[in-house]
Amino acid sequence: MPADGPARRPVIPGAGRMPVPDLAVDRIASAPGAARFPESEEHVGRVTLQTVADKVGVSRMTVSNAFSRPDQLSAQLREKILAAADELGYTGPDPSARALARGATGSVGVLLSNSTATAFSDEVASAFFGAIAHTLNESGLALTLLSSEPSGEVVPARDVAMDGVIVYNCDPASGAREQVVRRGLPIVNVDQASEAGTPGVNVADREGARAAARHIVELGHTKVALVTKSGEPPYGIVDPGEADRHRASDGYASIERLAGWTEALEEAGVTPVVYRLPIDAMGGHGAILAEILEAAPDTTAVLAFSDVIAADIVLEAQDSGIDVPGRLSVVGFDDNPLALRLRPQLTTVRQDVSEKGRLAASMLVDAVRSRRAGGDASPAASVTLPTELVIRGSTGPPFEAPGA
Amino acid sequence: MPADGPARRPVIPGAGRMPVPDLAVDRIASAPGAARFPESEEHVGRVTLQTVADKVGVSRMTVSNAFSRPDQLSAQLREKILAAADELGYTGPDPSARALARGATGSVGVLLSNSTATAFSDEVASAFFGAIAHTLNESGLALTLLSSEPSGEVVPARDVAMDGVIVYNCDPASGAREQVVRRGLPIVNVDQASEAGTPGVNVADREGARAAARHIVELGHTKVALVTKSGEPPYGIVDPGEADRHRASDGYASIERLAGWTEALEEAGVTPVVYRLPIDAMGGHGAILAEILEAAPDTTAVLAFSDVIAADIVLEAQDSGIDVPGRLSVVGFDDNPLALRLRPQLTTVRQDVSEKGRLAASMLVDAVRSRRAGGDASPAASVTLPTELVIRGSTGPPFEAPGA
DNA sequence: CACCGCTACTGTAGCGGTACAGAAGCCCGC
DNA sequence: GCGGGCTTCTGTACCGCTACAGTAGCGGTG
Known part of the structure; x- marks a missing residue:
């Protein structure tokens, strides 16, 4: 019988909790x-x-x-x-109430390496986020940026409501990623050592780096310097013994690129000089080339971790009268728009970061959806996107010393 | 006596709701x-x-x-x-449950102009977001990116759980901002026409633009082109009548900068040529300069909406044998890192986007906190950050035609 | 006219927590 | 020996919404 009175009224709405x-x-x-x-x-x-x-x-x-x-x-x-x-x-x-009742929040997180500030440091990273945001948006999901670093009592990876997470280039030591796993949220790894059972998107960093190094070798260079990024000291020119020591904190891309370079150089019997830059350096790199040339004056080619670094090196060279590529060849990585703004234009290894973002986002969207549908979605396979060597004007044959 | 039986058990947890x-x-x-x-x-x-x-x-x-x-x-x-x-x-x-019970979600949104994809288009915008993310993070808040464009049934501004919103350079026509206002969330406007009662952060775009134009005028230029951004056609060279028509959809910064330029030029009796670029153009601008020179071959100076555009123009000039600043002076805006990577380095108007982000974030944090504390916080005043003309190598006196 | 299948609406029972006001035990001082 | 002031835990009453299982009404049917 519905006749047992009118619809129930809220019980003293707003009282009992409010301070008044x-x-x-x-x-x-x-x-x-x-x-x-x-x-x-x-x-x-x-x-x-x-x-x-x-x-x-x-x-x-x-x-x-x-x-x-x-x-x-x-x-x-x-x-x-x-x-x-x-x-x-x-x-x-009310979105919060709805989230609780429905069991879905309508937003997914991107778990960033410790410093949220540097995540956006260059146009390439930005394009990646842009692509993610755009793809998610099409599915009606918002994007929440999560630092893997706790701040005070709050641990974003644990305390932020979300339906899934993209783990991006995140220091494994932070434990943030594990936190997310324990929460049982769908995950997609990006630029991250692949992990069994978790889908991920990677780029062929190693292969790209290898191609870059081969290009240099084929041009005839034998005195090569590598500029890489690292999560911990020592920075600067590194002792030969340290050169290929990989640390997880260096970031997956650094490790892979360094590995690719050294593999190809080793094949050619070239032993490079290695220069390590702090991982959170944000451009405006000072005198990298000067240091390299001081340690190895006969260097004729530099392979750099990114286009931003490469550009800095090219400019440093030009500003000190060293011709590129006449006396020094420089190769970057990423194919940042700035590679085209440089004169000479930068030889680099292209990766499609927009595609990377799009893909990661849509994989996550699928995972979230299938979970919501109760389906036990097969944990989508991992994907590796190709890289491509793009030869432009910043590389050429090594300078023949007049006296040789 | 609490001995009246053990704590209540959840009733068949998880069942009864799941579809499977x-x-x-x-x-x-x-x-x-x-x-x-x-x-x-x-x-x-x-x-x-x-x-x-x-x-x-x-x-x-x-x-x-x-x-x-x-x-x-x-x-x-x-x-x-x-x-x-x-x-x-x-x-x-559980974060969702906690959010409901506490009435706070632990994340704040940034409401972006329609296209989430282009929001990150350049290093300047990225630095802004980086600063916001960083500042929020220090307060234990996560940052959620919101598109002002609905996608399907979902309207981010309405449906995403958050404690406050930074409205960034957001097309007023989208109504997204109004939605947020109606929800009663604390708001901070950024790069947005100021609104009574709502705190905001702006930069002195107009003054900066005026300074840039004055600089050009003082160098003796009288044939000046302006390159601005616009939310709607017509693009390209604009009829004189259209030139200073402002549309809200152009974005606050565009409007202000254009106003600043024209004010200063008018004072000097200079009537500029105006070129409008789509607001979501992402660099790699084609032949802007060619078009300008076709319409006004005697142009000796260009004032550009951003450093990215300015750089494209400088490169376009150089690639077609036009010396900068010998034959053409170019001024950018923002003081993007790329301004220093250009040769000659770019004369530009500096704004401190990191500070802008930091400030906006901390203003919002304050608003959120004081609301949570029940206090009816005075709606923090608006702030205008200064801009500064930075004179570098891309500007100089106008070219004296040999035949003159 | 009981029976069926619809559509349109309602009631109940949660979702997983937190705020607040107790209540129990305990040490203190007078 | 008793009221008071801790500290430490517990019970109740929500937060605001949604899933699911009804219940009503209603036209068509055999």
Whole structure:
């Protein structure tokens, strides 16, 4: 029997929790008779589904459906409800409450390496995020940036509501990634050592680096310097013994690129000079080339971890009268737009970061969707995107010393 | 007496809602990620506070306190609870549930102009986001990127859970900003026409542009072209009548910079040629200069909306044998790192985007905090950051035509 | 006219937490 | 020996919404 009274009223809305209980009670007590609020009817606390339901005289559920499942009620009633909601200033279901009830938040996280600040350091990284954001957006998901570094009591990887996570080039030591795994969220790894069972997107960094080094070797260079990035000291020119020591904190890309270079150089019997740059250096690199040339004056080619670094080296060379590529060949990595802005244009290894972002995002979207559907989605295979050597003007045959 | 029976158990946790209860249970038990927990006791559904509470034999509230308010229980018991939680694979309070109960989500949004993809188009924008992310992170907040464009049924500005919003250079026509206002969230505007009552951060775009134009005028230029950005056609060279028509969709910065330029030029009696570029153009601009010179062959100076555009113009000039600054002076805007990578280095108008981001973020943090504290915080005043003309090598006196 | 299949709406029972107001035990001082 | 002031835990009452299983009404049917 539905006759057992009108729809239930919210129990002293807003009271009991708010810091002003007395006032609230007071208001409630006098509300029925005297509507001293300009608001059409009295209605005190927050506007909720119930508020709207009461106004229209339907059940709360019907209002919910009006917003979230239009096919569940007549168009006519829906209009009426929406109008009432609008009048009350009700904007739609509270996202937090909805997230709890539905078990989905509508946003996914990107877990970044420790410093959120440097994640955007160059155009390439930015293009990657742009692609992710765009792809997610198409699926109606928002993107939340997560630092893998806790701040105070808050550990983003643990405390932020989300439906899935893209783990991007994230120091494994931080433990943030593990946190996400334990939460049982769908994950896609990017630029990250691949892990069994977790889908991931990587680029053929190693192969690209190898191609770059081969290109240099084929041009005839034998005195080669590598400029890489590292998560921990020592920085600068590195002792030969240290040169190919890999540390997880260097970042996956660094490790792979360095490996690719050295593999190809070894094949050719070339032993490079290695210069390590702090991983969070943000351009405006000072005198890298000067240091290299001091340690190895006969260097004729430099392979750099990124185009940004390569550009700095080219400029440093030019500013000190060293011709590129006449006396020094320089190869970058990424095919940053700036490679084309440099004169000579930069020889580099292209990777398609937009595609990387797009792919990672859509893989995650799939994972989130299939989980939501209850399906036990096969953990999508990992993908490796190709790299491509792009030869431009910054490389050429080595300088023949006049005296040779 | 609390002896009236053990704490209540959750009623068939996880069941009754999942579309595929059997499968779901199955999955939990066998999922690769979940399997590695020793699972002391069997326990199927989701692990919640109650699960842990039952295991330790305390109330749910005490477990909650162990995680969220350590000072509310003895260190000893807390340890015990944490250990039990760990053993059960309980990661900590569910963020969604917590958000609902606490009324705070722990993340704030950045509402972007329609295209999330181009928001990151250059290093300057990226630095801005980096600064925001970093500052928020220090306060334990995550950053959620919101497109002002709905996608399907989802309207980010309405449907994403957050505690506050930074509205960044957002097309007012999209209505997204209004949505946020209606939700009653704290707001900080950035690069946005200021609005009464809402705090905001702006830069002195107009003054900076004026300084740039004055610089050009003082060098003696009288044939000047402006390259601006616009949200809608016509693009390219614009009829004189159209030149200073402002449209909200052009973006606040465009409007202000254009205004600054024209003000200063007018003072000097100079009527510029205006070239409009689509607002979402992402660099690699084709033949802007060629078009300008075709329309006004005697142009000796170009004022560009951004350094990226300016750089493209400088390169275009150089590639077609036009000396900069000998025959053409070019001024950018922003003081993008690339301004220093260009040869000659670019004369530009510096704005401190990192500071802009930092400031916007901390203003929002304050607003969110004071709201949470119940305080009805005065709506922090708006701030305008200074700009500064930085004269480098890309500008000089106008070319004296040999025949003159 | 009981029976069926619809559509349109409603009630119940959560989602997984947290705030707040107890209540129990305990040490203190008078 | 008793009220008071801790510290440490517990119970209740929500936060605002959604899933699911009804229940009503209603036209068509055999």
